[in-house]
Amino acid sequence: MSDRRTEILRAATRVITRRGVRGLRVGELAAEAGVSTSLIYYHFTDRAGILRQTLEFISDRADRYTAERDPGTPADSPRAELEQVLLLELQDTAEVRENSTAWGELRASAVFDPDLREELARATHTWVHEIAELLGRAHPAGTAPAHAASAERLTALLEGLSVRWLSGSLPLDHARRLLRDAIAAELQRT
Amino acid sequence: MSDRRTEILRAATRVITRRGVRGLRVGELAAEAGVSTSLIYYHFTDRAGILRQTLEFISDRADRYTAERDPGTPADSPRAELEQVLLLELQDTAEVRENSTAWGELRASAVFDPDLREELARATHTWVHEIAELLGRAHPAGTAPAHAASAERLTALLEGLSVRWLSGSLPLDHARRLLRDAIAAELQRT
DNA sequence: GTCTATAACGCGATAGAC
DNA sequence: GTCTATCGCGTTATAGAC
Structure with missing residues (x-):
């Protein structure tokens, strides 16, 4: 096509x-x-x-590159998979930049345009849910509500770090380090 | 004036x-x-x-209302002060909404306008530094670099939660709970 | 310093030929 | 399906009086 x-x-x-x-x-x-x-x-x-x-085109493409990660990779630990999925969004490639930029713009536009909010909330919910499931596999000791809260914190942090990176307030490698440490901390919660 | x-x-x-x-x-x-x-x-x-x-006016005013908090408040614990300062940004009052919305717009605009980046990076750095100092007083056991990293995570998370709130993807009380838990976790780091 | 009036232009959108 | 040409409006910006 x-x-x-x-x-x-x-x-x-x-x-x-x-x-x-x-x-x-x-x-x-x-x-x-x-x-x-x-x-x-x-x-x-x-x-x-x-x-x-x-925006529909972009979000389809984002779904695809999330779904298509590690096609033949020997299915590492769930924790490595979680790190991989989240850190994927902090990379300086044209495709990731395009998706992150458009996503940030969609979010920022929705503050002033109520028409965008429903679709945005739906997409956010799907994403949080997917991360919560990965957390469940990486950290079976935790409860489902705890995983949901962790997923909300991690994805919101990722959005915050991403826009700081794109707006020139935070170097990319530094953002990646901060996110990795936050993932480790969420996995150590009792 | x-x-x-x-x-x-x-x-x-x-x-x-x-x-x-x-x-x-x-x-x-x-x-x-x-x-x-x-x-x-x-x-x-x-x-x-x-x-x-x-935008200069807004960032000055934000500095001021952060600096002027609790004029006669009996100086609670440093931890309470930290919570107060961060949670201050997640409140449904006209002034906070104005500042958060404008700040988010400044951030989002800087992605496409390099002229805004320097001022933005400066304001971000000042803010992160201030939170890092509060963390130092609330958690003397930690090292300075650890406090700096915690401050970066907490402020980036706050920005992420704030835009989710303003764009209708996250209820305010839920955002506040997530931030409070994140503060507690940063203070428990060894 | 502040106003009224208007110039100049950018931009979304359309008409109509091929 | 694709183009050239153009309309009309909203917006930035300026001229000039007070």
Whole structure:
């Protein structure tokens, strides 16, 4: 599925990484994709449609790269898997930067746009739940509510560290170290 | 110092709380402040000047309300003071909402605007340092580098929880509970 | 310092040909 | 499906009077 529409969605992802959700200009997107502005409207109706479908495209892609991690890896310990999944989001690759940036923008936009909140809360809940399950396997001694709380703290910390990294307040390796230590601490809770 | 310029800066803070940094319109700011648009330009030159000076105003004010807490309070334990200072940021009052919202916007905008990064990194560093000092008094057994790392984790977590609260993904009392537990855990580190 | 009036422009969106 | 050309509005910014 690498048609024109998909090409435009990929271009939109790059523009959002560069300018933000609220900084995306239809004209700039057209130039980035190498098409006319009216073709954008033909495929996406209006600016809101561009954003909706691009954010959907990005979150599908994020699900995929979370699901597809370690295809043939010899299934390390659950703890290593947990570290791997969380630290995956703190890497300086184009794909991770794009996803983290777009995710942060979605979060920041939802503060002012109630329409985005429901979908955002749903995606957050899914993510927290997935981390809580990994915590359950890595730390069977703990209770389910304790794992849920740990997962909320770790994912919220990760979002906080991620935006500090992207906004230039925290070097990437330092952010990774802080997150690793926080994971270790959550696993040592009684 | 409650002149026209300061009134406009206060109005700008309210508009940013309502619309976001990138949603601020000079005309709306003028209406909010009860002045003409051209007076805005007289005082701040251009839109970028409005934003720069407003964000400076906000970070100064945040410093001040952190510094001025408990004027005559009977200096509880350092631990209680630490909790108080951090939990202060998770309250549903107009002032805290304004500061948290504007601070989150500053952070999110800096991802796309390198001009904001220096001031932001400076303010972040000041804040982390202040929390690290409180941790030192609340937990004298720990080392200075450990306190610095704890302060970075706690403040990054607080930012993460704050934006989840403001974006409707996390109820306020739940966010407060998660933060309190994280503070307790940082104080129990060996 | 502050206002009214307006210029200049960027940007979302559409018309219509191919 | 894709393009060129353009409209119309909202917004930034300025001119000039008081």
